[in-house]
Amino acid sequence: MNVTIVDYNSGNISSVINSFKEVAKDKVNIEVTSDLNKIKSSDKVVLPGQGSFKSCVDALNNISGLVDTLNEFAINNKKPLLGICVGLQMFADIGYEETETKGLGWISGKVLKIDNQNGKYKLPHIGWNQINILKDSKIFKDIENNSHMYFVHSYEFVPEDKNVISSTTDYSSNIVCSVEKDNIFGTQFHPEKSDKTGLKIINNFISL
Amino acid sequence: MLKNRIIPCLDVKNGRVVKGINFVDLQDAGDPVEQAKIYSDGGADEICFLDITASNENRDTIYDVVERTSKKCFVPLTVGGGVRGVEDINKLLNCGADKVSINTAAVQNPEVVLESSKKFGSQCIVVAIDAKKNGDKWEIFTHGGRNNTGIDAIEFAKKMEDSGAGELLVTSMDRDGTQVGYDIELMSKISSKVNIPVIASGGVGNLDHLVDGIKLGKASAVLAASIFHYGKHSVKEAKEYLDSKGIPVRI
Numbered sequence: 001m002n003v004t005i006v007d008y009n010s011g012n013i014s015s016v017i018n019s020f021k022e023v024a025k026d027k028v029n030i031e032v033t034s035d036l037n038k039i040k041s042s043d044k045v046v047l048p049g050q051g052s053f054k055s056c057v058d059a060l061n062n063i064s065g066l067v068d069t070l071n072e073f074a075i076n077n078k079k080p081l082l083g084i085c086v087g088l089q090m091f092a093d094i095g096y097e098e099t100e101t102k103g104l105g106w107i108s109g110k111v112l113k114i115d116n117q118n119g120k121y122k123l124p125h126i127g128w129n130q131i132n133i134l135k136d137s138k139i140f141k142d143i144e145n146n147s148h149m150y151f152v153h154s155y156e157f158v159p160e161d162k163n164v165i166s167s168t169t170d171y172s173s174n175i176v177c178s179v180e181k182d183n184i185f186g187t188q189f190h191p192e193k194s195d196k197t198g199l200k201i202i203n204n205f206i207s208l
Numbered sequence: 209m210l211k212n213r214i215i216p217c218l219d220v221k222n223g224r225v226v227k228g229i230n231f232v233d234l235q236d237a238g239d240p241v242e243q244a245k246i247y248s249d250g251g252a253d254e255i256c257f258l259d260i261t262a263s264n265e266n267r268d269t270i271y272d273v274v275e276r277t278s279k280k281c282f283v284p285l286t287v288g289g290g291v292r293g294v295e296d297i298n299k300l301l302n303c304g305a306d307k308v309s310i311n312t313a314a315v316q317n318p319e320v321v322l323e324s325s326k327k328f329g330s331q332c333i334v335v336a337i338d339a340k341k342n343g344d345k346w347e348i349f350t351h352g353g354r355n356n357t358g359i360d361a362i363e364f365a366k367k368m369e370d371s372g373a374g375e376l377l378v379t380s381m382d383r384d385g386t387q388v389g390y391d392i393e394l395m396s397k398i399s400s401k402v403n404i405p406v407i408a409s410g411g412v413g414n415l416d417h418l419v420d421g422i423k424l425g426k427a428s429a430v431l432a433a434s435i436f437h438y439g440k441h442s443v444k445e446a447k448e449y450l451d452s453k454g455i456p457v458r459i
Contacts, residue, residue, distance in 0.1 A: 011328055012301040018279050051329035122405050122428060124331055124374055128211045128253055128458040148211065148458045150284060152331040152374070171210055193284050193306060195248070 003206060004031040004042035008066060009059045011050030016084065019192035020046065023202045036069045044205065045073055049086025053095030053111055053155065056086045057103060067104065074106065078183045082139070082205050088179065088186030089157050097155050107181050109159035114172055121172045123154045129169045129177075131189070137166035137180040139187075139204045147197045149177070149189035157188065211458045212422050213253035213429035214446055215286070215407065216436045218243055221260045223269030241276045247436070248281040250443040253458060255281060256309075256431060259289030260352070271303045278304025288336055288377070293317075297324050301332060309334040309377055312350040315357055315364070318371055325372025334407075335373040337361055339394060340381040346394050353381045362397050369402045376402065377431065379410040387413025387434065395425030407431050415441060415449040422455050 003024065005016055013032070020030045031038055039045060047070070049056040060066055074081040083091055092103040095111035103111070116123050128148040133140055149169075156175045159165065164181045168174040169189075177188040185205065191198035219226040224238040244255045255277070259270040267290065274287055287300050288309030297308045313320045314335045325333045338353050339346040339361035346361035365376055378398055380391035390408045399406040405428035408421040412432040421430045435441050447457045 012306070012332060014278060014302060014304040015282075015306055018304060019282055022279070022282070050331065051327075055329075116403065119403050122403055124404070125210065126331070126375060126405050127213050127428065130209065151210075152284075154330075193282060195282050199282055 001027075001044075001206075002029045002031055002042040003044045003046065004033060004039050005046045005048065006039065006066075006070075007032050007034050008063055010048060010056045010086070013048045013050075015190075015192045016046065016048045019199060019202055020206070023199050023206060028206055034063050034066060036065050039069050039073060044080045044082070044208070045070070047081060047083045047087035047090070049084065049088075049090060051086065053086060053089055053097040053103070054099060054101045056090060057095070057101050060090070070104070074184055080183050080205070080208050081185065083184075083186035084192070085153060085188060085190060088188055089155060091179070091184065091186055092157055092159070095155070106184055107159050107164055107179060108161065109157060111155050111157050114154055114156050114175065117172055124152055125154065125171045125175070126152045129171060129189075131167040131169050131177055132174070133167045135166050135180070137178065137185070138208055139178075139180070139185050139201050140166065141204045143197060143200060143204075148194070149187075149191070149198065150193040151177070151189045153188060157186075209456050211253070211456045212427075212450065213407075214418070214443055214450070214457070215254045215256050215429055215431040216247045216252050216443060217256040217258055217409070217431050217433045219260050219433065220257050220270060220273060220289075221262075222266045223261075223273050226260065240273045241280060244277045244281050244285075247443060248283045251447055251459070252283060252443045253429070254284040254286060256286045256288070259287065261290065271299060274300060274303040274305050286334060288334070293320055294324050294327060297328060297333075301328060307332045307334050307374070309336040311336040311338065314368065315348055315350050315359065318367065321368055321371040321373055325374070330372050330374035333373050334375045334377050335368040336377040336379065337365060337368070337398070338379045338381050341391070341394070349381050353384070361394070362401055365398045365402055369404050373404060375405045375407060377407045377409055381410070383411025384409075385434075386411050389413065389417040390421045390425055390427075390430075392420055392424045395421060395427050399426035405429065415446055418446060419450060419453045419455060422450070423453075
């Protein structure tokens, strides 16, 4: 089996690569590439994302044919895809970081700045927070409710259809911290930095 | 609920730990990777490396350390010390650091913070502020605490937030190495001034100091070095103690 981590110059993806390789051992081949043919032929795709919504969308668009290839992979062929952090946020129709930017439009909704309630909550939301699991997501197999995950973000995904939300976390309000829609998965937190529990989520995705 | 973080810090010189945990089961007590792994297995919320390598020819040793650590530790890794600009940050991130802390370079040229937070995102840019009390204010020191710039630390903290820093690592130079506790006044003044998380550093001698850093200093995270060295306290003990004092921690 091939799992491809999309390398589209979205910032630092070393930790994502290291964690997937740690989990995959010799069983699964982990590719790190922006090669369209390799993405097309892989079994699963991981879409990381760091920096701003705009910088990530721009970086995707900078690689000719990449967005079309991802659409084909996730929407037409319905193969499993995991978005991490801004990778998840880009599923939305639109994001408002820096400036209004169009997302991939895979899950209807917006990406908005977390309401810090006039400075009561510090932003970025950095550190370990507990997830409240709302539905049986396949990537949460054997993950206990209220597990701690590592977060670092200032914006949150607000989907129109609340049924896609698989977990939330409490920071200022109930922030969406993971989604699942058919074959599309996303985590706002960083499984690659969430110690053993995070590695288990990665393993669950690889094992789908 | 967001938990307060405990961050053990390791001083690394020429690729080796300067002061470290002295556990008998360590194969190589000087290896930063082994020490970091012990900390992360023990529940550390993050690991911090401070590179104190003095000579330029040995500068590259830290890259190898970061690369090897990031393959074994799956909690966030912050690396600081001698970071001069965007190129150094890029190299450290590529080796597997999750955050880079900038000290002297941020004071000498605040544009570095603006530029790097735009390029890599605020989430990985930590500005390290070394401050010393002078009369009724605190002044910024650079070059590992040797140079007094005269810059007001609290104003500087605000400026760094505006420049795109994701977090501030605030060290009291008066307290560093003394084990008498954090400079609570400094921590709480900076933490109240900015809306980004503050990591308290410098002066921890016992577990109550960690409690004070969070409760009185209003820090989001507490960094300590020597209390975790030589097995005086484990990270687990520290967390259980904080928990018993009503501080939210990840256990």
